[in-house]
């Protein structure tokens with residue numbers, strides 16, 4: 001739905017121009033949640049502002065459904081911006097209730113009362129705050145306020161929802177609530193969602209696709225469940241459980257292998273089946289399980305013993321497990337076995 005092509009943006013700085021974005025190219029598939037991740041200062045907010053059409057790039061193009069947004073006259077620019085919902089944290093009006101805050105953009109657009117009530121009611125339901133409709137922001141928790149901000153961004157039925165650091169300053173419950181709302185916006189309203197964050201947990205919980213920004217450049221991008229199976233992926237390294245097996249546990253086995261397994265079937269069945277099929281003892285000596293969205297993903301350090309250990313590993317790799325055998329020689333070499 002959104003294509004960003006060769007985007008470049010600089011700002012004047014004390015020691016010369018700051019290159020906030022350099023030749024950034026990115027596809028945000030329709031109906032996806034795409035996470036833009038990267039450390040502080042990597043350019044996430046700049047990219048979000050450009051995609052929101054709040055600022056102009058020095059060069060490059062942003063397309064919505066193939067439509068080039070550069071060079072739009074002010075009227076068309078306003079129309080294009082209406083297709084984008086920007087979550088503005090901290091922008092709630094204190095003198096308006098939760099419902100009143102969500103309704104504000106509709107009032108400004110001249111939408112009549114019954115339609116407003118219907119729309120706001122549906123969004124309060126989506127964010128799980130129907131019972132707080134008449135509460136003022138000060139009576140809401142920060143997490144609830146953040147959910148109201150998402151509802152307000154959704155009230156104009158935007159095709160694209162943009163959230164820059166949506167879990168900033170929230171506790172774990174507050175953050176989980178906001179992420180659930182972003183997920184529901186995609187699932188129930190069909191919104192395409194772009195989330196900028198430096199929190200790997202946000203990406204793990206809701207993103208389908210991810211782009212990693214570093215120093216204003218995209219260093220990695222793609223489908224999250226594919227990236228976690230790529231041993232060179234920095235995104236995978238930040239999302240998968242760490243391998244922290246004690247040396248003694250490693251020493252007891254003929255073979256050591258790091259495996260990444262994706263999905264219920266692989267995580268639940270591959271290791272027991274390999275054990276019984278090849279008469280190989282397979283022990284998990286490190287790593288653990290996590291979830292990417294709803295999908296279980298395991299990264300284990302396996303210790304294998306038995307004459308068919310290599311065959312068992314090859315069999316696991318043939319069934320989609322990503323296997324890296326660790327040769328436990330003096331150099332600790334890691335060799336790909338798949």
Ligand SMILES: Nc1ncnc2c1ncn2[C@@H]1O[C@H](COP(=O)(O)OP(=O)(O)OP(=O)(O)O)[C@@H](O)[C@H]1O
Pocket residue numbers: 011012018019020038039040041042043044045046047198
């Ligand atoms: N308006 C501006 N004027 C000058 N420099 C800017 C401006 N906006 C951003 N920058 C600089 O551009 C670079 C990218 O900033 P940006 O805010 O996009 O990064 P970020 O990844 O969102 O960081 P954070 O996670 O801290 O918000 C930084 O070096 C920043 O200081």
